[in-house]
Amino acid sequence: MNYIELELSLSSVDIYSDILQSDLCDIGFESFLDKKDGFFAYCQKEIFNQEDLDFLLNAFRENNPSVNVSYDIKEIEQQDWNMEWEKSYEAVLVDDFCYIRASFHPPIKNVEYNIEISPKMSFGTAHHPTTYQIIQLLRNEPLEGKDVMDMGTGTGVLAILCKLKGAMSVDAWDNDEWAYENAKENVMKNNVEVDVKLGDASGLSKSYDLFIANINRNILLQDMATYSKHLRIGGTLLLSGFYDNDVEILEKCANENNLHLVTHISKENWTALRFIKKQ
Ligand SMILES: C[S@@+](CC[C@H](N)C(=O)[O-])C[C@H]1O[C@@H](n2cnc3c(N)ncnc32)[C@H](O)[C@@H]1O
Incomplete structure (x- = not known):
């Protein structure tokens, strides 16, 4: 290709x-x-x-x-x-929590998680503020025994982190074939069990405790109702991929779908939001 x-x-x-x-x-x-x-x-x-x-x-x-x-x-x-x-790729350290590196960077100590990524064409190396911020939000997310969906998985980095953090099951979907292949490769590199699939919200059938979508404003607005439908009551939705001035419209759409905004962080004009699904 x-x-x-x-x-x-x-x-x-x-x-x-x-x-x-x-x-x-x-x-x-x-x-x-x-x-x-x-x-x-x-x-x-x-x-x-x-x-x-x-x-x-x-x-x-x-x-x-x-x-x-x-x-x-x-x-x-x-x-x-x-x-x-690969020549220009640098490793990324998210606080003292997670280090995202390529095979040619040695792992580091004094960090909770080391993740090896073969970035290729897929988004998701944590260089971008949206990925970086979702990783920050995941730090405080209790995942033991939880079912997780990472929609728009890119390299699979967020899905891999969730599994390393103790999630019971992790699904990682992307509608781009190259991202799908890349995510599968990265899941194997990190020796974790993540179910990688080529797909989008239209193929959802299960329910999740944590739903992550770092995609873009328009897709999030379009698919929010479906994401919410597949999130358990009390479950968490993490969204990113849009600018600070898109928060209002996204929050409105989330509220209409029974989701309540609890955390809002921003970096370089990019936002990440954490919602909880209400009763
Ligand atoms: C901004 S990247 C995020 C990648 C990774 N999750 C991260 O946080 O770095 C968005 C990804 O969503 C995928 N994507 C775009 N539209 C999608 C859709 N409707 N459903 C599923 N994946 C989609 C793209 O192929 C891309 O890999």
């Missing part, structure tokens, strides 16, 4: 990189690699649509006339992309 590499340069990176990356997710881009004046974004060749990209960038220019944005596109082989990623 070949990929489209979009190299995007901005006159002001600040929050604009995050805004564009979030918009690019909506048109099929799935991985991002920051550079000094912007970022690289990657999309499967079959999914890439030049008209969508033009539309998105024109809208961005209209809304942000003070920011210059230029781009370059090339087609690349998946293998080349993996090599680039």
